[in-house]
Every structure is written in structure tokens, then in C-alpha cells.
Amino acid sequence: MALSSIDLVFVVGYLLLVTGFGCWFGLRGESSERFMAAGRSLPGWAVGLSIFGSYISSISFLANPADSYAGNWNMFLFSLATLPAAWVGARWFAPFYRRLGNISAYEHLERRFGAWARTYAVLCFLLTQVVRTGTILYLLALALKPFVGGDEHIIIAVLAALMIVFPLVGGTEAVVWTGVVQSAILVAGVLACVAVLILRIPGGPAEVWSTASLHDKFSLGSADWRLDLPTVWVVLAYGLVMNLHNFGVDQSYVQRYITARSDREAQKSIWLGASLYVPLAAVFFWLGTALFAFYQSQPDLFSGEAKQAFPHFIATQMPVGLRGLVIAALCAAAMDSSLNASATLVLCDLYKRYFRPQAPERESLLVLRTATLVCGILSMAMGFAMIKEASVLQQWSKLAGIFTGGVLGLFLLGLVSKASGRAGLAGVAAGVAITFWMWLGAEYTPPTWLPPWLDGGRAHSFLIPVFSTSAILLVGLLWPRSKLPPPSTLADQRLPPTPRD
16 A cells, blocks of 8 residues: 555654754764763653653564464563563662763673673673664564565665664764654554554444453463463563663663763653553553454454554554554654664774774774664664564564573672672573573474473573573572682782882
8 A cells, every 4th residue: 555645744754853863963073972972961851761762662563462463461561570670770770880980881790700791791782682673673664565565675674774874873862862752753653543443443442352351362371380381470570580681781771871961860761761661562462452353353354464463454444644653653663773872882892892992083983883884784684584483572582582691690690799700600601501401492392312301492482581590690699709819919919019219
């Protein structure tokens, strides 16, 4: 279906606005510090709306309705786990990072455990963000395909180019302020979908309730104490660990804390983002349930896969004007980019740490922009890989759990104990081993001679980050304490006597 002129005004207008924002911030004469930290002077409400925009990506906008359409509200428990994680983030994490003053979330890991810990955390973050951004690109391409046609690879490539532009030019400040605009468009687009869906369903909300109840669509999942299924307890544990990871060790969030003008403003931003996200997440899951009721009552209107139900509804049922608003909201959900956070780590934790510690301003900006471009291209390649996946939300959740690599466990180990670098390394080795063991069991059928307790696939993949984080903490805490003096003391002992006058 071709977009009308009114629809095009919404979509093109939004894209021009975002690009203009990025160019305006970039033309003001950026330094590398301002590119990464936005002058450390932004208001908490703007940072909070940016955090909210990060949570409501295309993964939420399209994958959550697809998940509730195909199943139930099981994954909404992940959203509920945001609130306790936000409390921990506001109470401890944000003040901790602001007290350190580092733009990088992982610089302190080197002082605590050694250079290996810093580099390990950076690589985990970069891998996670490539998967996340690639998933976002694919979901948006899936939604746009009914309107623009053509091959999904081409759509993903064009979207990747648009996603790269404003963080490439304007840096973190552009990301935060465009996040404010994105949030407004997101909410407006979602509410428009809800209103149209209610009006189009024969029987209205009562029909949604009756059909959903008949098919157990509002269920949060099984409450059985099992580890091989996404039960209530498994999803809650997964959600708590992943949300603590977001607020505690995710560079894209930590970098936003640094941009706030004060500790109090940073704490407000966390609560604002989480408080807005949870109810809107419920609306996304309701949309999937309502779409199921809509197409159950009129089966001749749609017979495709669950992941295509919402895009099909937008293409065929949304009226002119509102259709453009919803597509603009989808673009807003996708345009929130972590590319600038990835570029920050490449500069601070890799380039300056290992190659050019005293890199001048011009060189630093060049590295930041080059890293933004490269990370965007890698994300585009991941978007291509996502095309063949049937359940994008499940695949994203599994890969995110693997690539986070238990970094949260290493961070917590450093906070709650005096564990040495060797203890941290042993913990990470245990966490990586458990991750590999569980992934291998989930992907491949184990040989018949393998004892059941050695089959890593017997536990659900959502438990990978839970078990790896726990392993790092447990092994690190139990590792024998070294009897050698601290490294600084050993160094002092090797120094020659100080000459006296």
C-alpha cells in the first residue's frame, strides 16, 4: 500500500527533524568531551525521556505485540522487573558513576581487577548493542515493507544509514534531545493504534476480553518451579538481572547519567524512564492480545505469522494521517541509537587505552565518528541475519543474555567484596563456561550417553545471564585470598632508596 501525502508529511517531517537536530548540535563546534557527555548539564526530565525512548525500541513496539499475539503476557514480567531495578539504579548506581566522573562505565573495572576486566566488559557491550540495533533495524524494515515493497535487505540498509546520521554528527547531546521528541511521537502513535483497534473490533473491548480469556491470552505463564520453561519465576529472574544490567553496567544508560546536571537529576531520570515504560509496555502487550481477538473474529483479513500481524494492521486498517503518525512512531522507536555509546567505548577503552593515550581532539573526534559508522554497518549485517528468525523477541532475549557475559556479576563482585583480580578472572571464566555450556545444550541435541545433569539445555536460555552472573559472584567470593602484599606495596619495595641531602 502506498502512503498518502498526509502520511508522508508525518514520516518525512520526523526524519528531517531528527537529522536537523543532529546537524545542529554537530555544527556548534563539538569537542570529544561534549560529543560524549553533552557538557554534563542536561535536565533530568530530558535524560529520563531519553531513557524511556531507549526502552521503547522497535523490539517493544513490534516484538512485544507479536509475542502476546502468538502466546500470552509472559514477557510482561520482564517489564515489571524494571521497577525494582530502577530503585537500585537510582539509589546506588547513578551516584556511584557520577562520583567517579568517568564517561566510560568500565574504566573503574581496570582499577579494581585489571585491564582484562575493562576490555572484557567493553567487548560484551559492543556485541550486545550490535545484536540489539540489528534486531531493531529488522523489525522496522518488517513494518515498512507493506508500504515501500522491495527486498528487506535494501530497506534495512537505508534505515541503517538514517540511524547513523544524527549520532555521527551530533553525538550524545543529539541522542538525548531527539529522545525527547521520540517519546512524544511514540506515545501518540501507540494511543492512535489503541483507539483505532478498539473502534474496529466487532464488539469492542468486551470482545477482546472474552476472546482473550477463552484462549488464556492474559496469562503470565506457569507458576511451576521448573527451569526448562519460561515460567513466572524464570522470566522474573531474567528480567531482574537484565534490567539491573541496563541500569548498572550498560554504557548507553551510564553515559546518560553523566550528562545530567546533578546527582538528583540523574536519579530523577531513572525513575521517570522506568515509570513511563511499564504502563506503555502493558499497552504493547494489550495491542497483541487485541489484534488476536480482531483477527479471530475476522479470519479472512489475515493469515500470516504473528510477527506480521501488527504491521499488517497498520498497513490495512489505520486511516490516512494516523497511519503516517504510527510509522513515524515506529521510526522514532528505531532511531534511538546506542551507536554513540559504542563509539565512546572504542575511543576511551580501546583506542586511548592501547594505542594513543594522548590523542589530540581532532583525532579523537575522527575515531568517535569512524567507530559510530563501523558499529552501524555491523548492526546492519545483524539485521540481515535476523530476517530468517521466526520469533525475534525470543532470539533477541537469548543473544542478549549470552553477550552480556555476566558483566553485572563482575561489577557487583567489585562493589561487595575485596576480591582480587585473579578472583574476578576465575569468576568470569566460570561465568563464560556456564554460558557456553547452556548455549550448547540449547542449540544442539546432546549425545545419549551424556548424564542428564550435564545437559545444559535442560535449563531455559533466559537463565543464562542469571546463572553466569551468579557464578561470577560465587566463584569470586570463594576464591582464596592472596597472601602477597598489594601490587603498590610490591612496587614500592622494588624502588631504590630515596637520596637524602
